[in-house]
Amino acid sequence: MDEKIKIIGITANTSWYLYNFRKNTILAIIDEGFEVFAIAPKDDYSGKLEELGCKFIHIDIDSGGTNPVNDLATFYNFYKIYRSNSIDVVLNFTPKNNIYSTLAAKLVDIKSINNIAGLGTLFISESFASKIARILYKYSQSKADFIFFQNEDDRALFKSHQIAQNVKSDRLPGSGADLSRFIVSPASDDGVVRFLLIARMLFDKGIGQYVEAARALKSKYGNNVEFRLLGFLDVDNPSAVTKAQMNAWVDEGVINYLGTSDNVEAEIAQVDCMVLPSYYREGVPKSLLEAGAMGKPIVTTDNVGCRETVDNGFNGFICEPRSTKSLTDALDKIISMSHSERLKLGMNSRHKIENEFDEKIVIKKYLLALNSL
Incomplete structure (x- = not known):
């Protein structure tokens, strides 16, 4: 890096995401002598x-919306920010930022x-909005200077759709786990087996x-099993679980809903197993990486991004997407x-x-990519 301090922009659709998922990346970039501008909606x-x-710059992003006027405004606001700040390189996270920040930059x-x-559902859905988004992805990603993928499926998908074929790329192991923060924490052996699912509360x-698996297993084992949920409820997404639906499950006694937490390691520590039966196109789910780092067995689906975290039978089990029976089993x-067998699986997770x-x-x-540009 030359003598002039380089300014790095880092963008996402929430400040929450940047802080919770990219905090150590930001600190490492600052340690390298770069100045960092965090660009996201204020929260x-x-x-x-x-x-x-960081220097913080607010931008409005309607992350779940499909209104073209709002998206055009987001693009224009990125352009205004980039025109009036001498940023050298911008790191984009989350879908709309990948599109509109790249084009504006x-x-x-x-x-x-x-x-x-x-x-997500971008390359599965045939809705008009998804088709437009695919066109925007194809056009915008060809303008990027470097693309990181979190799994080989997404990299292959870009190739099959001939997206950004001439752009340098590499695969990352998801967003990684902070092994000094997420340390091995065995669950207590008190006769109750506790499961936890951490995610935005989406049916996808x-x-x-x-919930259906919990219902079946509660009727079989009673209070010797417990099923917990942690994550944002009633989010702006067509697949969102409503508050009324969650309350009904809690009242039925099937689920314990824990709300949200900035101290997820305290919640993970208490449970015997982490679960994510997602059929959404994931990157590599952070909750599974963090639970694995804490020495927990993992049950997840044979799905993009999820299957990377489990060697079936070694540190957990892989089940079929959308199959309640497969998950219940x-x-x-x-x-x-x-x-002790569960703890053994959990230690295998930690090693993985x-x-x-x-x-x-x-x-x-990230530092290598920054310095190469």
Whole structure:
């Protein structure tokens, strides 16, 4: 890096995301001598980004919406920010940022490094909005200078759709796990087997199958099993679980809903197994990486991004997407094990995360990409 301090922009559709998923990346970039501008909608985490040493710039992003006027405004606002700040390289996270920040940056000759963290329903749905989004993805990603993928499926998908074929790319192990924060924490051996699912409360994440499996296993094992949910409820998404629906499950006694938490490690520590029966196109789910780092067995689906976190039978079980029976059978296997067998699977999870998903691998690749540009 030359003597002039380079300014790096880092963008996402919430400040919450930047703080919770990219905090250590931001700190490492600052440590390298770069100045960092965090560009995201203002929320409770914007101040925390400033405390890390970022300059914070607010931008309006309608992350779940499909209104073209709003999206055009987002693009124009990115353009205004880039025109009036001497940013050298911008790191984009989350879908709309990958599109509109890249296009705006290109207009003012700022380089872009994009992160494809799962493509959701974008390449599955044949809705008009998805078709438009695919066109925008194809056009915008060809303007990027570097693209990081979180799994090989997404990289192959870009290739098959001939998206950004001439752009340099690399694969990251998801967003990685902070192995110093997420340490091995065995569950207590008190006769109750506890499961936890951490995600935005979307049916696409397999919440419905989890609840049905919980219902079946509660009727079989009674109070010797417990099923917990943690994550944002009633989000702006067509697949969202409503408050009324959640309350009904809680009242029925099938589910314990924990709300949201900034201290997820305290919640993960208490449980015997982490579950994510998602059939959404994931990047690599952070909740599974963090639970694995804490020495928890994992039950997840044979689905893009999820299957990377489990070697079936070694550190957990892989079940069929959308199949309540397959999920119930996998959870039943966990319940039927002895406490020490579950701990053994959990230690296998820790070793897998250490070897393949250490956040330091991710940070090192980002610094290399930045310095290469």
